[in-house]
Amino acid sequence: MKDRTVLHIEDNEYNRKIVRQLLSRTTYRLLEAADGEEGLAVAQRELPDLILMDVQLPKLSGLDATRLLRADPRTANIPLVVVTSFALSGDDRRAMDAGASAYLAKPYSPRDLMALIHRFLPDN
Amino acid sequence: MPRTSAAERTPPPVVALLASPLGALVRAVARIRASVHVKLLAGFLLITLLFIAMTAVSLRTVAETARQTNLLDEAHERVGWSRQIEHALAMQMHFTAMALLAQAEDSVSLILRENNRFNDTLARLETAAPPEERALIQVIRGGQEDAMATVADIANAVRDRRLADAMTALQTRQVPTYRRIEEQVSQLVAAEETRMASLRRSIAASHTQSLRLMAGFAVVSVVVALLGGFVISWSFILPVREAHGFLSEVAEGRFGGTIVVPNRDEFGALAERMNWMSRELRRFDDEQRVAAETLRSLNDRLALASRAKSEFLANMSHELRTPLNAILGFTEIMLDELYGEVPPALREPLVDIQINGRHLLRLINDVLDLSKIEAGRLELGVGEYSVQEIVEVAHASLKSLALEKGLAFNLRVAPDIPTAWGDGRRITQCLLNLVGNALKFTRQGRVDIDVHLDGEWLVYRVSDTGIGIPKDEVENIFAEFRQVDTTITREYGGTGLGLSITKRLVEMHGGRIGVESELGKGSTFFFTVPLRTDGGRA
Numbered sequence: 085m086k087d088r089t090v091l092h093i094e095d096n097e098y099n100r101k102i103v104r105q106l107l108s109r110t111t112y113r114l115l116e117a118a119d120g121e122e123g124l125a126v127a128q129r130e131l132p133d134l135i136l137m138d139v140q141l142p143k144l145s146g147l148d149a150t151r152l153l154r155a156d157p158r159t160a161n162i163p164l165v166v167v168t169s170f171a172l173s174g175d176d177r178r179a180m181d182a183g184a185s186a187y188l189a190k191p192y193s194p195r196d197l198m199a200l201i202h203r204f205l206p207d208n
Numbered sequence: 209m210p211r212t213s214a215a216e217r218t219p220p221p222v223v224a225l226l227a228s229p230l231g232a233l234v235r236a237v238a239r240i241r242a243s244v245h246v247k248l249l250a251g252f253l254l255i256t257l258l259f260i261a262m263t264a265v266s267l268r269t270v271a272e273t274a275r276q277t278n279l280l281d282e283a284h285e286r287v288g289w290s291r292q293i294e295h296a297l298a299m300q301m302h303f304t305a306m307a308l309l310a311q312a313e314d315s316v317s318l319i320l321r322e323n324n325r326f327n328d329t330l331a332r333l334e335t336a337a338p339p340e341e342r343a344l345i346q347v348i349r350g351g352q353e354d355a356m357a358t359v360a361d362i363a364n365a366v367r368d369r370r371l372a373d374a375m376t377a378l379q380t381r382q383v384p385t386y387r388r389i390e391e392q393v394s395q396l397v398a399a400e401e402t403r404m405a406s407l408r409r410s411i412a413a414s415h416t417q418s419l420r421l422m423a424g425f426a427v428v429s430v431v432v433a434l435l436g437g438f439v440i441s442w443s444f445i446l447p448v449r450e451a452h453g454f455l456s457e458v459a460e461g462r463f464g465g466t467i468v469v470p471n472r473d474e475f476g477a478l479a480e481r482m483n484w485m486s487r488e489l490r491r492f493d494d495e496q497r498v499a500a501e502t503l504r505s506l507n508d509r510l511a512l513a514s515r516a517k518s519e520f521l522a523n524m525s526h527e528l529r530t531p532l533n534a535i536l537g538f539t540e541i542m543l544d545e546l547y548g549e550v551p552p553a554l555r556e557p558l559v560d561i562q563i564n565g566r567h568l569l570r571l572i573n574d575v576l577d578l579s580k581i582e583a584g585r586l587e588l589g590v591g592e593y594s595v596q597e598i599v600e601v602a603h604a605s606l607k608s609l610a611l612e613k614g615l616a617f618n619l620r621v622a623p624d625i626p627t628a629w630g631d632g633r634r635i636t637q638c639l640l641n642l643v644g645n646a647l648k649f650t651r652q653g654r655v656d657i658d659v660h661l662d663g664e665w666l667v668y669r670v671s672d673t674g675i676g677i678p679k680d681e682v683e684n685i686f687a688e689f690r691q692v693d694t695t696i697t698r699e700y701g702g703t704g705l706g707l708s709i710t711k712r713l714v715e716m717h718g719g720r721i722g723v724e725s726e727l728g729k730g731s732t733f734f735f736t737v738p739l740r741t742d743g744g745r746a
Contacts, residue, residue, distance in 0.1 A: 108546075
């Protein structure tokens with residue numbers, strides 16, 4: 085079975101590095117994008133199995149990118165986790181309204197993130 | 209000018225009078241430069257003078273009537289005398305005839321006696337008679353002298369026994385003379401009676417005239433007194449009415465109006481003071497308006513600044529969270545040995561980084577919460593929630609801390625609590641704050657959570673056996689950045705914002721928060737929220 089692909093859209097290099105480190109010991113293939121436009125393009129080109137989307141992104145916000153992906157029939161059904169800025173500020177509700185499959189409040193525990201990835205992409 | 213209220217109360221006749229030349233007189237009296245006291249005195253003096261004049265006129269009338277009555281009396285007396293003269297004349301005639309018949313000489317003395325009486329009376333009459341009658345009296349006296357001469361001739365003839373001569377004298381001289389005198393006296397009497405009649409008429413006329421005069425005077429006095437009263441009183445009422453309208457304006461908050469009165473008395477002075485007051489009020493009002501405007505714009509700017517501050521805090525909090533995510537994330541994956549085995553000497557500092565990183569995160573969250581609450585931009589996300597569930601969540605998240613410190617940590621939720629309506633996550637936050645504090649400030653003993661229903665109110669209680677709060681600090685415990693003292697902050701950590709945020713969140717739910725505490729024994733924090741709340745704004 086083909087390795088499953090995870091697309092991580094995040095502008096902060098260090099946060100990308102954490103996910104890179106987390107997934108380095110797994111069979112998941114990691115794709116990265118540093119802004120909303122790039123993330124949208126990679127998603128539509130590569131059609132990943134899971135998208136991790138930060139809320140605050142340059143060029144195109146995470147919520148707008150989510151809406152565009154949900155509007156595209158090719159990407160409409162890809163599981164998408166929005167990494168919100170602050171759970172209590174209402175970002176979580178906005179993320180779900182935009183079409184996210186789940187949300188994760190930042191700062192997140194890497195363990196929680198891995199648990200979420202496993203939920204959407206169970207191990208073989 | 210809205211002075212209608214005062215004008216409406218003025219009776220229409222007064223309005224008409226004030227529009228007439230009398231109104232001009234009223235204003236003229238008002239313009240007189242004299243005090244109210246002097247004006248009133250002048251008014252009373254006018255009335256008094258009218259009474260004095262009336263008394264003088266009536267006295268004059270009485271005197272005139274007395275004089276005429278006196279004249280009448282005199283004329284009456286003169287008529288009496290005239291009658292006596294007639295009588296004396298008749299007696300003379302009688303005695304002359306007697307002398308002739310009886311041929312008695314002593315009759316002559318009787319005639320002389322009557323003659324004397326005649327002359328005496330005539331003399332009295334002459335003295336009393338008005339000048340125009342004196343001529344007639346002289347004629348009568350002349351006649352009488354003729355008659356006396358004839359009487360003497362007759363007496364001589366009788367003494368000489370010349371009876372025929374005596375008779376002839378009597379008939380040809382004496383009788384005509386007496387007739388003439390009689391006629392003249394009658395004329396006198398008639399003249400006096402005419403005079404008396406005229407006097408009587410004159411008295412009656414002057415009586416009527418004096419009555420009319422008195423009545424006229426009375427009417428004029430009343431009219432003058434009424435007019436005087438009207439003029440003087442309205443010269444006072446006009447400024448008072450003006451002042452009434454003016455004060456109504458002031459009372460309605462319209463300052464700066466001017467009152468115009470013709471008065472140059474105390475009312476004029478009062479009006480000047482009122483105008484001064486009005487100007488001052490206007491000035492104060494303007495100043496106050498300017499101040500209020502300044503305050504308003506300042507307030508707007510403050511609100512803007514406050515908004516900017518909140519936005520800054522929100523952005524800042526997000527910007528802080530991103531590197532914190534990296535710090536906490538790297539620490540965790542290092543501790544999870546994703547980078548390989550962690551040497552035992554490094555494990556403790558890594559855990560310290562993790563603990564401090566989490567503390568920093570709580571601080572950031574609290575600051576953001578408070579800034580949102582203060583900016584009024586925090587909304588409750590109301591919905592159904594299970595009290596049992598949120599208490600269990602709070603218990604579960606802090607259980608390990610209690611365990612670490614060796615504290616008993618129990619919860620008791622009344623079984624009869626139905627599903628509640630409100631912001632469950634915010635209530636959880638409140639509960640976490642209170643329980644977190646309780647665990648933080650308790651070294652040994654226990655921390656308990658108790659929730660029960662009191663009517664329509666949910667009562668959450670968190671009790672501990674911790675250090676307690678001094679009495680004088682209890683009031684301030686819910687204020688921002690307030691911990692009992694700064695050493696506590698260092699020893700126990702915390703932002704000092706948790707209780708303040710909890711209080712605001714509870715109040716947003718329509719509830720209240722309180723504490724019972726005994727220093728050294730422990731504290732019980734409790735808050736109440738309605739079982740069902742619509743949620744409001746901070």
